Structures are given as structure tokens and as C-alpha cells.
Amino acid sequence: MQAKNQFKFPGTTQNQILTMALLLTLGTFFMIPGVLLLAARFTRDNPPDDAYLIQQLPLMIFAVISIGFALRFFLRPRWKKKGAEFVLRHNSLQINEEKYSWERLTLLSFVELSQPPRTTLQLFEGERGIFILTRVEPLMSELIQRLREKIEETQLPQLIERWQQGETLRFGNLTIHQTQLLQNDQVILLDEAKSWSQDEDGTLSIRDRNGRGMGIIFTQWLPNGFLLLPLLDAIKGESKDES
Amino acid sequence: MNRKSVNGIAWYHFYTDTALQWRRVGFLLTSVIFGVVFLVSFSSTPASCCPYESETEAFSWTTTPWEFILASGAIAIYLGIRLLNARAKRIDVYDDGFVIAARGNQHFVRWQEIKGMKVFQSLLRQSFVYRLHLSQDQHFDINNDIAQWMALGALIYARMSEVLARQLLDTLQSGASYSVADVTFLPDGLRQGEQFVSYDDIQSWQTDGSKVTIRCKGNAGVGMLVRHSRETNAEFLTALLYVMLGSPQTH
Numbered sequence: 001m002q003a004k005n006q007f008k009f010p011g012t013t014q015n016q017i018l019t020m021a022l023l024l025t026l027g028t029f030f031m032i033p034g035v036l037l038l039a040a041r042f043t044r045d046n047p048p049d050d051a052y053l054i055q056q057l058p059l060m061i062f063a064v065i066s067i068g069f070a071l072r073f074f075l076r077p078r079w080k081k082k083g084a085e086f087v088l089r090h091n092s093l094q095i096n097e098e099k100y101s102w103e104r105l106t107l108l109s110f111v112e113l114s115q116p117p118r119t120t121l122q123l124f125e126g127e128r129g130i131f132i133l134t135r136v137e138p139l140m141s142e143l144i145q146r147l148r149e150k151i152e153e154t155q156l157p158q159l160i161e162r163w164q165q166g167e168t169l170r171f172g173n174l175t176i177h178q179t180q181l182l183q184n185d186q187v188i189l190l191d192e193a194k195s196w197s198q199d200e201d202g203t204l205s206i207r208d209r210n211g212r213g214m215g216i217i218f219t220q221w222l223p224n225g226f227l228l229l230p231l232l233d234a235i236k237g238e239s240k241d242e243s
Numbered sequence: 244m245n246r247k248s249v250n251g252i253a254w255y256h257f258y259t260d261t262a263l264q265w266r267r268v269g270f271l272l273t274s275v276i277f278g279v280v281f282l283v284s285f286s287s288t289p290a291s292c293c294p295y296e297s298e299t300e301a302f303s304w305t306t307t308p309w310e311f312i313l314a315s316g317a318i319a320i321y322l323g324i325r326l327l328n329a330r331a332k333r334i335d336v337y338d339d340g341f342v343i344a345a346r347g348n349q350h351f352v353r354w355q356e357i358k359g360m361k362v363f364q365s366l367l368r369q370s371f372v373y374r375l376h377l378s379q380d381q382h383f384d385i386n387n388d389i390a391q392w393m394a395l396g397a398l399i400y401a402r403m404s405e406v407l408a409r410q411l412l413d414t415l416q417s418g419a420s421y422s423v424a425d426v427t428f429l430p431d432g433l434r435q436g437e438q439f440v441s442y443d444d445i446q447s448w449q450t451d452g453s454k455v456t457i458r459c460k461g462n463a464g465v466g467m468l469v470r471h472s473r474e475t476n477a478e479f480l481t482a483l484l485y486v487m488l489g490s491p492q493t494h
Contacts, residue, residue: 122254172338
């Protein structure tokens with residue numbers, strides 16, 4: 001079965017355009033009597049009673065709110081109007097017209113426990129933010145999974161090589177030195193780490209040879225944090241816990 | 244400390260939920276306008292149109308409509324200022340802390356500076372609130388004013404758990420004890436009141452959000468039951484048990 005390489009998120013739909021047109025029409029229609037009364041109030045020698053003007057206020061408010069909602073469509077980001085299309089190519093990721101190399105991509109994603117749950121995907125080229133997408137579609141989790149696979153496939157061998165050459169690797173506030181993992185004040189000595197396990201939510205627990213805890217890392221909140229477990233497996237060359 | 248002195252990259256950005264703020268202002272403003280129109284309708288009704296003289300007197304309003312309009316305008320201005328202030332609130336999460344930018348001021352909070360966190364339900368907001376205690380008399384609330392506030396709460400929970408885990412392990416290594424809610428972590432086991440369970444005797448543990456159940460080896464499931472309290476840092480009990488005992492359900 002061929003893996004899906006194209007993910008399309010639609011922009012403004014025809015229904016939304018019709019809703020916008022309806023709101024604009026209704027807003028304008030409700031606005032007319034109030035505007036005419038207001039104009040008469042300040043221009044005519046024999047102005048209408050203020051009470052009439054005040055009675056028009058609710059309609060005026062509804063009109064302003066309707067027009068405001070309609071105008072929100074114009075203020076949406078470009079990708080929301082046009083939609084976003086991800087094409088996963090062999091060497092690069094294409095988002096609409098722009099292409100980005102897999103080697104430099106950094107991925108962050110989180111799920112907000114709203115109803116329905118919304119997933120946010122953030123992409124960086126190195127450390128420069130290039131794209132943010134928040135959607136509720138199930139397609140999001142599939143896209144994130146495919147992006148992770150491609151990034152792991154490209155970047156993991158490079159990370160292992162860099163570490164073997166003595167470089168320090170960095171995942172947000174976590175740095176991997178030759179002998180230790182360092183995160184804020186947390187120091188985990190790699191020589192003492194015997195086993196590690198990761199939950200479905202990405203929580204990584206590292207234990208010593210006596211089975212005692214050495215630290216906890218919430219990899220889901222780290223840039224490219226999903227690479228940490230395979231990286232640890234590779235650089236330690238030891239089996240992880242079965243959990 | 245301002246943003247210029249912060250090292251690293253702001254990986255996460257959180258903003259005020261402007262749609263929610265607009266809905267609140269719209270609701271309140273509409274209510275005020277309806278109230279004004281309702282009162283003005285009665286005050287401007289000619290006495291001759293009402294067959295019951297006493298009713299007309301009962302509903303007549305002595306003030307002029309413009310005073311209501313001024314009052315509602317003042318409320319609208321107040322709400323508008325609140326909205327503008329709320330719109331300015333922005334939280335950028337960096338590697339070593341986060342910056343709160345609100346009303347032209349910026350405040351940087353390092354993860355280590357947070358003294359504690361408490362999660363409670365606000366009846367007024369009908370949602371949970373993450374309260375971060377920054378010092379004895381200073382706190383910062385993460386609530387549904389901020390779009391994706393639950394994600395921000397979870398992110399801060401994760402970062403603080405990592406800091407507290409380090410504190411716990413250092414404390415135990417020095418031979419001292421570390422308390423969270425009514426559970427005390429000792430170098431060789433857990434204590435709750437008079438009850439003590441050794442780490443070596445623990446078979447598994449699990450949590451269902453309201454309580455933590457710790458089961459012992461060969462003891463017909465008898466172990467320790469810890470009910471979640473609303474004390475400061477009580478939420479971190481699960482994370483610290485994770486550090487000491489590994490994943491829930493296994494040990």
C-alpha cells in the first residue's frame with residue numbers, strides 16, 4: 001500500500017462565503033433605519049424624537065455585529081482563505097508553493113483537550129517559525145505521524161553521527177552531551193542510565209541499573225522530541241524497558 | 244527582566260482568546276442596550292395611551308434617556324478598555340521560562356522561580372484555573388482568557404514536573420525526605436500518615452484522576468490509596484511517582 005504523500009486542508013468554503021454575504025446583507029439592511037434617523041437627528045430643523053433613535057439601537061448593534069462577523073473573513077490569514085496543501089516529497093516538504101528540506105525541519109505539535117480536540121502543528125526551519133496550523137480534522141494526526149517518520153528517517157542518522165563526533169545535541173531546553181543529559185537543573189548521567197521507557201503521550205522515564213528513577217522528560221513539549229527515544233536507543237545501544 | 248535578556252527561542256506562543264472577549268463584550272453591551280431601550284420605552288410612553296393611570300405612574304422614570312445612554316456608554320468604554328488590555332496579553336514560552344507580556348509590561352518567569360502550582364475549578368468561569376505561585380504574595384493565573392490555555396497549562400506542568408523531579412531526586416540522595424500533598428517520599432519508601440510502603444514492595448500503581456492506588460507485591464492488592472487534594476503542588480504527585488516507580492500499572 002502506497003503511503004499518502006499529499007494532505008490538503010481546505011480554505012474558505014462556498015458555504016462560508018454565502019454566510020458572509022448573508023451577514024453583510026442583513027447587517028446593511030438593519031443599519032439603514034438607524035442611520036437615516038441619526039442623520040435626520042443632526043441635519044433637520046425638526047429632528048425626530050430621541051426615543052425613536054434609541055429604539056433603533058438594538059437593531060444597530062445587531063447590524064454592527066453581523067457586519068463585524070462578515071468582515072472577519074477578510075482578516076483571516078492567507079492560508080486559511082486559500083487553504084494549505086502539504087506534499088511530502090523525497091527530499092523536501094512542500095507547503096503550498098514553498099519547499100523546505102527535511103534536514104532542517106523542526107516539528108512541534110500538541111493536542112488541546114477541547115470539544116472536539118484541536119491539534120496544533122508548528123513547523124520551524126531550524127529555529128525560524130514557518131507554519132502553524134490548528135485544526136480538528138483526524139487528518140492532522142495522520143499528517144503529524146508522516147512528518148515524524150520523514151524527519152526521523154532524515155535527521156536521526158545525522159544526529160547519531162554528530163554525537164559520535166563529539167558534538168552536543170540540543171532539543172529545546174534539553175542538551176545531550178557525551179556523558180550526560182542536561183535539562184534545566186536536571187542532570188542524567190548516561191553511564192548510569194540502564195533503561196528507559198516512553199509512554200504514549202511521550203513521557204520518557206529513565207532508570208538506573210537498580211531500577212530507581214533518574215529523571216523524567218516530557219518529550220512531547222520538546223522540538224523534535226520524538227527523536228529522543230530512538231536516539232537514546234542508538235547511542236546507548238541497549239534495550240529499553242518493555243512497557 | 245525583559246524579553247531581551249531571555250536566551251533561546253520562543254517555541255510556543257499563546258494569546259488572549261479574542262473571540263471569547265468579543266463574545267463577552269457583545270453579550271454585556273447588548274444586555275445594557277436592551278435594558279436602556281426597555282426603560283426608555285416606559286419613560287417615553289404618553290400617559291394618555293395607558294388606560295390605567297396607576298400603572299403609568301408605577302413605570303414612569305424620572306431621569307432623561309440620555310443619562311441611560313451615558314451610563315451604558317461608560318460601561319461600553321470600560322469593557323472596551325478591558326478588552327484592549329486583554330488583547331495585549333501574550334505568553335511566549337522559551338527553553339528556560341516564559342515571558343508574560345500584558346499592558347505594555349513584560350515579565351520573565353524562569354521555571355525554577357515558580358514556587359508552586361495549584362489547579363482548581365473556578366465557579367465564575369466554569370472552568371479550571373492553573374495558579375502559579377511566583378512568591379509569597381504574587382501569583383499568575385492561567386485560565387480560559389487565553390486561547391489554548393489547557394495546552395499552556397500542560398506545558399507548564401511538564402516543565403515544572405521536570406524541575407520538581409530533580410529536587411526530589413537530589414533530596415532523596417542526600418537522605419532527606421520530600422513531601423507532596425500528604426505523601427512523603429523517603430529514600431527507601433513512601434509514607435502517608437502512619438502508613439509506610441517500601442519501594443521494593445510496590446508491584447504497580449495507577450491513577451484515575453481523582454486518586455492514586457499503589458499495590459504491593461503478594462498482598463492481595465493492599466497498598467496505599469492517595470486521594471487527590473487541592474493543595475499546592477498536589478498535581479505533581481503523579482509525575483513524581485512516575486519518576487520513582489516508572490509508568491503506571493507497571494513496576
